[in-house]
Amino acid sequence: MTAIAFYAPMKSPRHPVPSGDREMARGLLAALAGLGQGGTALVSEFRSYEGQGDPAAQDRLRAEAQAEAARLIQRGRAEGWRLWATYHNYYKAPDLLGPVVSEALGIPYVLFEASRADKRLTGPWAGFERAAGAACDRAQVIYCLTARDREALAAAQPPGQALVLLPPFLNREALPPAARPVLGRLITVAMMRAGDKLASYRQLAAALALVQGEWSLDVIGSGAAEAEVRALLAPFGARVRFLGALPPEGVAAALSEAAVYVWPGVNEAFGMAYLEAMAAGVPVIAEDRPGLREIVPAAGLVPQGDAAAFAAQIAAWLGCAPDRAALAQAARVEVAARHLLPAARAAIRAALPVMQGEAGA
Incomplete structure (x- = not known):
């Protein structure tokens, strides 16, 4: 029945x-x-x-x-x-x-x-x-x-x-284990397709070009626009690792080593990947857009299309471990209570x- x-x-x-x-x-x-x-x-x-x-x-x-x-x-x-x-x-x-x-x-x-x-x-x-x-x-x-x-x-x-x-x-009853971030490691999880996704990758590349200091980026995802995405991130050489489309356990393993989740989120309705990152204790940086305001804490929102502001936020969070840890814990509390x-x-x-x-x- x-x-x-x-x-x-x-x-x-x-x-x-x-x-x-x-x-x-x-x-x-x-x-x-x-x-x-x-x-x-x-x-x-x-x-x-x-x-x-x-x-x-x-x-x-x-x-x-x-x-x-x-x-x-x-x-x-x-x-x-x-x-x-x-x-x-x-x-x-x-x-x-x-x-x-x-x-x-x-x-x-x-x-x-x-x-x-x-x-x-x-x-x-x-x-x-x-x-x-x-x-x-x-x-x-x-x-x-x-x-x-x-x-x-x-x-x-x-x-x-x-x-x-x-x-x-x-789709989980409880939080995953908290991340143990590798110094300077950024992560993004997103499909690679034309339109809004490619626009987000384009804006992410523009921001990364302005980030001062040491950093690396793990990219999880695949799709028809993968060649374009790889071309956008090619100037950063070995700093960027393309991990392909991973099963949930693979995404969880990558998040467990990430310091900051970075994704502009052009026209995202809300974005489940943001919640996955926050649940793992990985603070999120995204553009200040209507749907994202209801998911991403205000501290992680930057003006739309402002590559310099996005880059400055990345550098600030990578450079201050105590602030990043506090943001990570607050994100986990929020996800546990509402998401x-x-x-x-x-x-x-x-x-x-x-x-x-x-x-x-």
């Missing part, structure tokens, strides 16, 4: 390519487990993502979604589903399943991380944006990962809907419709 049917239209938690989106989906599955009598299951791996603005492709996805929804309705009736939960509904990957299935089964429907984009109501994604908006309208509860998201959704909040703040969290599974379960449970009236809720 399944109490909670879970679905992620943007990227399944079983997707082979690692990303913050995939990790958040896995974390939600772990957090939801046990919150309803009967457990939680990933019920579909149908991917509605359409990134090119191709109406014909979107029509094909809608047709596929109709068939998938019909299958899920039958399964849901057989298994006695009591709630549908979807992670990440937006105009490029709207939830085409949850609203249909939940209505047919007469069960509550909730969203984790959702957005509306009125500017997309005209143009190549207009139909998908209408679908994303309809999913938002249908939801009894929307869990928002940032206060900024909650404020944006409040502008079109239907009567009776709850908008609940759920800070991003790591691990126990805190996430408590926030979800407080508003989850399926918990109403259940024994032990």
Whole structure:
């Protein structure tokens, strides 16, 4: 028996390519487990993502979604589903399943991380944006990962809907061991792709060129833009080590030796890698951007596009071990209090419709 049917239209938690989106989906599955009598299951791996603005492709996805929804309705009736939960509904990957299935089964429907984009109501994604908006309208509860998201959704909040703040969290019950940093070692963990990621690597390279003193950088990640990233960091020679895409245990081992985590975070929504670093006791330097302000402590935020300020912050933290240690401890305390599974379960449970009236809720 399944109490909670879970679905992620943007990227399944079983997707082979690692990303913050995939990790958040896995974390939600772990957090939801046990919150309803009967457990939680990933019920579909149908991917509605359409990134090119191709109406014909979107029509094909809608047709596929109709068939998938019909299958899920039958399964849901057989298994006695009591709630549908979807992670990440937006105009490029709207939830085409949850609203249909939940209505047919007469069960509550909730969203984790959702957005509306009125500017997309005209143009190549207009139909998908209408679908994303309809999913938002249908939801009894929307869990928002940032206060900024909650404020944006409040502008079109239907009567009776709850908008609940759920800070991003790591898929772990407790903190990892604290880092034992190697002197001068910096680290970044990020995919290598065109667009915002490459822009961040470009700004990181500009800052590193201005850092005085001894330093080294471990880069964890891979992707289609790896050649461009290597070219950007080539002037630093052996100071930069490219470690490739590592499994979680490899990332943890690298973080355990890092002194400072450096990543500008151009247009990052919040950034799970920042939380991983902070949990390990590695202080973070990032650009001062709306989403990052809700994750990164103010001491680690520098003005956008200011390579000199970024470099100065790196040099200051590498040059003062006591200050860095204090920042590291404060980061671990913050993550333990707000960004691990126990805190996430408590926030979800407080508003989850399926918990109403259940024994032990």
